[in-house]
Amino acid sequence: MPSRRRTLLKVIILGDSGVGKTSLMNQYVNRKFSNQYKATIGADFLTKEVQFEDRLFTLQIWDTAGQERFQSLGVAFYRGADCCVLVYDVNSMKSFDNLNNWREEFLIQASPSDPENFPFVVLGNKVDVDGGNSRVVSEKKARAWCASKGNIPYFETSAKEGINVEEAFQCIAKNALKSGEEEEIYLPDTIDVGTSSQPRSTGCEC
């Protein structure tokens, strides 16, 4: 497939307030963790160069405010996203239950060209807390939800300890890149009545 040279991959991190969106982003980009991050107001992003098959890409990672009241800003921020990362806190059922809202809201506001196949990645963060004893969302439950939404790749992470963060973002970048390439071969006169919306390849083989 002749692919246009893409240099920028835009990734949006969504999830409830305090699940660790800013921390994940900073752990991945700066390999740093701090207890001092302030609540994100509005939105911000960091960039990181990533390499795939001898090509360099700039991963632009958007960190957004987690309070529902600010969701409407998404229209401006989600535009042109290549991948959406949904984050919840494995120690908070509410943050897990809200994943569906975040996903729906993203699809509405970003209105990607092919919502059925838009790549999401789910991260269950804070697995380090209390040695896992305060965990309330099981991995099984999370994976079941991901499977029901078209096999969304799933990772359990700790931004604090740096667990699985690199792996997760590798997958995120890969999916973002794939999303862009699919878009390129998508012809405007193709008529797709929805039956061909096969679930995406099962997870990320990384």
Next chain:
Amino acid sequence: MQEPELHDLSDDADYAASLQQGSASMMITRSDSGRSTSSSVPEGAEIVYSKDNVTIHPSQFASERISGRLRLIKQGSSLFMTWIPLKGQSTNARLSERERNLYTIRPVPFTDVRSIRRRTPTFGWQYIIVVLSSGVCVCVCVCVCNLLLKAVLLRIAFPQLYFYNGGVKEFLATIKQHIFIVRSLEDANVFLVNDFQNPLQKTLSSLELPVYIASGPSASVSDGGESSSYELQERIGGSIHDEIHRPSQNPGRQRHKSHDPARDLTIHVLEKFSLVTKFARETSSQLFRESNSNGYGAIERKNSSQTLLDVPHRPSTDAEIAPEPVPSDPLEFNKMTLVWGKPRQPPLGSEEWATFLDSEGRVMDAKALKKRIFYGGVEHTTRREVWPFLLGYHAYDSTYAEREYLKSTKKSEYETVRQQWQSISTEQAKRFTKFRERKGLIDKDVVRTDRVLPFYDGDDNPNVNILRDILLTYSFYNFDLGYCQGMSDLLSPILFVIEDESESFWCFVALMERLGPNFNRDQNGMHSQLFALSKLVELLDSPLHNYFKQNDCLNYFFCFRWVLIQFKREFEYKKTMRLWEVLWTHYLCEHLHLYVCVAILKRYRNKIIGEHMDFDTLLKFTNELSGHIDLDAILRDAEALCICAGENGAARIPPGTPPSLPIESENALLYAQDDEVL
């Protein structure tokens, strides 16, 4: 009752005009449906619903909104919907005939409607999308070409209809009275009219939001004049530059006509390019000077290859140093500072503060006090006494005794409200989700609010607990508004200054009287401020405004954080307190913070334009300005801009825009979420 209503419709000039030109328009002329193309309301029809101020937003830009009248018309067993733009509404003044036709919805029978989707965004008004039953198959492929997307959408759905005066519920209820509609099982906000089995409903609903239908033609309406004036400014900048460095004798007169021939010539030329207000002449003149002294052009362009991300680490570049005109003699200096904002004075100390009070503790001359603080701020140790006045908690004419009395009554009042949540037992909390969530959110935020400050430092810091208690108490005191992120940022300096828990609470309450709308669920407070900001930039720097317009930045979300928490994240703590007390004086105007925004943007305008920043880059840029803004210089600029803008500026800020006190009306109801439909 029916007769006059019908007569009204057939007599409606707008309606008739839209029909006459209907064939030329792009509007949904559904030739496959004979009924819908009928040219007027059928005989014997009855208007069962009519709502004015139902508005279409062709673009993100508020001035391009089209206000209209939505109606439901019943004929026999058929129900029709119409929407016509209304003439004579100020927002519609720029609307061309063609655009009016483009958006007019001529009677559409509900047999052609597939579904109605209702949305209640947190930012803005409740709106609906009416999805038609035609064109469904094409919609899935609208992935690549934006134009195609627009074209297709025109055939499958109408643009969002925003109910400025409410009435969505009534609208849906009226429909339900006359035809069979059912709520979608998948989405409670989707009401299905005809095809309840629609497999593509999901796809359709996901297409709705950020599509500004046919924004092309409307966006270009005023481009011509403004962009040519920009070119003009570039060309004649030199001659104006000379003229500018001889400002007129006094600042009051500056806003009025001057007889400087060079100025008159400038004005004459500019008028031809529709910069018509007296003020615009002043502003454009200033602009030229700034452009020249900033060296926009050769120097900037040479530097434009530098990356944006470098900027904040080089704080003292062009923008920081250049625009300050260097006065040549003391006499000139005074005149110059009148234009550019006065130099800041030392802060108000306790001894001087005492001179403002009479023997019983009343502030004798509140205006003089505000002026003094506006130009110098307050010494930290005196803040505890002064802030309650600035915030409006204490009346300026109150005595020491009255304030003492107030303190004690307010203390018990505070404790009563605090008791309301403190008395909730763990067992009770288990069945009180809203309380748990609210408390959880506050708990999460207080531990990440200003923890680097010694006052909030360390484990189990009592001040962090007080911060939490006040915020939780406030969320009971104003239960409808509740807690929203950003509030902890606003409270933190107040508690730091006032120290006393109850007094801090009441000062915070006073602040929230003005800034509460920043946190409204519908975000209308933020919306109105960002809108006012865009109007001020349009007034004070039209080339920059045009640049934002061309680059899809008119939502001003890149200033969101500045406005939401009053620059709290942009300055170090001490500077934030200084800025706030200056803003709170409302000495020059209530909206100085918006002029601060303009001042900052103007400082970096050459960089923004020169480096062709798009929305994302601009957001990153403004975020990274944090900690690199020279407060005193910006305050002087903001003061100057505010004075220069004068009434023209004030006229661009809608009444009730925070921090103005809210206009007493139905606004009080806006807090509440009315989510029950049908």
